[in-house]
Amino acid sequence: MSAFLARLVAILSAACLLFTCQGLIIPERAAAADPGYLMVHFTGEGATNQQMYLSHSTDGLNWTDLNGGGMVLRSTVGTKGVRDPALVRAPGGDKYWIIATDLCISCGQTWSQSINDGSRNLVVWESTDLVTWSQPWLLNVAGAIPDGRNAWAPEAIWDPASNDYVLYWATNKPLDGATKHRIYYAHTSDFRSITTPQIYIERPGSQEIIDTQIIEVPSGVGDYRYVRASGDGQITLEGSNSILGTWTNLGNLSGIGLTGSQVEGPMWMKFNGRNQWGLYLDQYATGGGYMPVTTTDPSNPAAYQKQASGSYNMGGTKKRHGWILNLTAAEESRVLARWPNTAINRLQSYNFQDRYVRHTGFDVRIDQNITGPDAQFRLRPGLAGSDTVSFESVNYPGYFLRHSGFDFQLVYNDGTTAFANDATFRQVAGLADSTWSSFQSYNYPDRYIRHYAYELKLDWITTTTGRGDATFKVTS
Template identity: 85%
Template sequence: MSLSLRHARLSALLLALCLLFTGQALTAPQRAAAADPGYLMVHFTGEGSTNQQMYLSHSTDGLHWNDLNGGGMVLRSTVGTRGVRDPAFVRSPDGSKYWIIATDLCIGCGQDWAGSINNGSRNLVVWESTDLVTWSQPRLLNVAGAIPDGRNAWAPEAIWNPATNDYVLYWATNVPLNGATKHRIYYARTSDFRTITTPQPYIVRPGSQEIIDTQIVEMPSGVGNYRYVRASGDGQITLEGSNSILGTWTNLGNLSGIGLTGAQVEGPMWMKFNGTNKWALYVDQYASGRGYLPVVTTNPSDPASYQIPASGSYNMGGTKKRHGWILNLTSAEESRVLARWPNTAANRLQSYNFQDRYVRHTNFDVRIDPGVSPAEDAQFRLRPGLAGTGTVSFESVNMPGYFLRHSNYDFQLVYNDGTAQFAADATFRKVAGLADSTWSSFQSYNFPDRYIRHYAYELRLDPITTTTGRSDATFRVTN
């Protein structure tokens, strides 16, 4: 072989090796970026008017959870009992619409258990969205009013039924019937969560046995013998299988074999791990007050396959997770959710010239006051501006979705309606304080000659031309 030929072959070999390693370097980030998106849990956290609201948590692996929004609520019910429990996500088959449906119930804030069992709300609370981050105002959906002597409506769930091309909405209602007053599961059909068909009995246990919590998961072909498996809290965590949502269901057993009975846990919540035929059935440890525990299985229809993971192999995050629902996210959904609810700190705005006073909302009006109670009325999250980069918007901590907004140069706390006008009115540029550059002032986005200031303790949007005005328009962002 000639020397020149050897050099040519050696050069070709080196070039091939370079291309190989270059290709690996270029494709490795693409493979990492193609990793499955994570999971979104909606839940409540306990009793009282603050904990019985909507909270979100995110997980990348389905077992380790991070609280979104700094562990604060993301939606607050302003209808019915003004409290919500047992939420469920519903995603339309084409992914163009989402709903959250929840129990209208607020224990310890105007209701007790006896009253809510025997004369509770017959309504569900419903939120609606087209993007999973901008939600409608809550509304009430009466589901138990048409049930003779139906006394409440608890723990709603819904699943798309391809057999009828609509949703099967199901929930528990306490009803005296056939000599027994107990909770039974009823169902109705709906296409929009605004109107429903006449409720019908769905799951009734014999004798005096109640059933309150139930959730259905659809199985992929080849796993178990049933297309659907449901888990219910009925004295046990009972598993049943069926090939039709409204068809006949077969009792498969329960979780007592691993020491989990209905006396210990409730609120079963399904989750399928991405990319594998493996599921977690989360159960709420209500009896011991510890929130959710994952139980894992590769065949939901086989009670013997369920296992409790070692305690160090999962982490539920900083807040207690109570009866909720888990959504497997798409990449686009995950990006939107994480951008909307980062763990932004809760802050207060302290007045420069009345330093014992802070910006607060009261009956949706906005002013500066001392000694604000509850303290959350004076707490806001400084979000990226709704209307432009390099700006801020002020979202209420205890009224999430509500922002400080000017209208006719007066300020109110208003729910974000998603319009460009709202975004502009609720957006400000944070600049050096007009009275002290170590503090801050906030310039209007759409009226840049005007600033947030207080006048007679009320918040206004004014042009600033005097020394007093500069002091009135200066604030400190503090925790």
């Protein structure tokens, strides 16, 4: 009997061990994919390309243009062009700012003018959700610098030592016998006012420095809490343990064949889920746009590696000097919903078929044979309700067709319920021809969009003429 029990105990023990081992080797359920990355950038010269564009990536190396590759914000202040944006998230994640150079090359300014007598302002937008942005404002940062001649390539980083942001940028000015760009800095808490600017980075002799960007590095990686990459004839790397402390020169990227005569606009990113960083560099000398180099230690020049040309894809638009933000899941959801690849359309009049809806001076009318961007709109999901549409301008993104006093204007979305209601419509069968469309007001459902004396109105429709005036074709 005891032998039998011994054998039984052995069998049961073996079985328990087997099931225990099997439990240990069953892999854990794979974690949900990390949210991706958002890049804000400009795309080139001219009034259209020197605006704000967004791109999205799931892996940090392959990018998709948002909004069909169209601009997402347009500057209506200063030079009415913007370059070199930085996207700043507040530590609590409850506020965001885009800060950018107020500069429009080949649309009113030459390079010589912008260097020697350019805008002393930065352009700033503010948001609480990353998708609805304020109107832009100008922040004068170089006006307090004696003989400061411009303000370029702004960046900002939260400084826990001062409990505010260190805002830094390049200004050209004569000093100590050299007229050149130096990096200045000031403190700000709201990007509406700043402290007195101070020199932050200056290179010896006549050597300029224009582009620089700082990244915070976690404990255990390298010897420094902060690393900055700068365009100063090389792509120079420096390290420090405080933003306004002493910085140590760590070397440059000439060892992998990249110098300041080839690339500029260093733009950092941290890959999600692993200790690896990307440093994107703008191949301005060849016009090639951004390329990434990667590293496991931002402070070690020898750790950087070029990426093979087929290992990354920058998308359809050229990416120029910008900023990359690691998104949260909620941010990513909002951003992708706000800027899908929605088709660009025109609205053709039914009874004047050579005329199309267009904006001019922010008034809205129908004009003959209009094919340009003033007559181009994206039919977005309605701002106020489901199964509705809102008309967003292509060349003034964020501006929508809105009725006020039953007249139509192109107006910037202020995020209010009243705006959403006035800018939302139900697309129904055309009142004059069911194969066309009419647009019924969301908050005045007894009224429709129509033209009257070629001006767009919101009106009751009671006659045959009115039905023709209120019928449109959504066309390319």
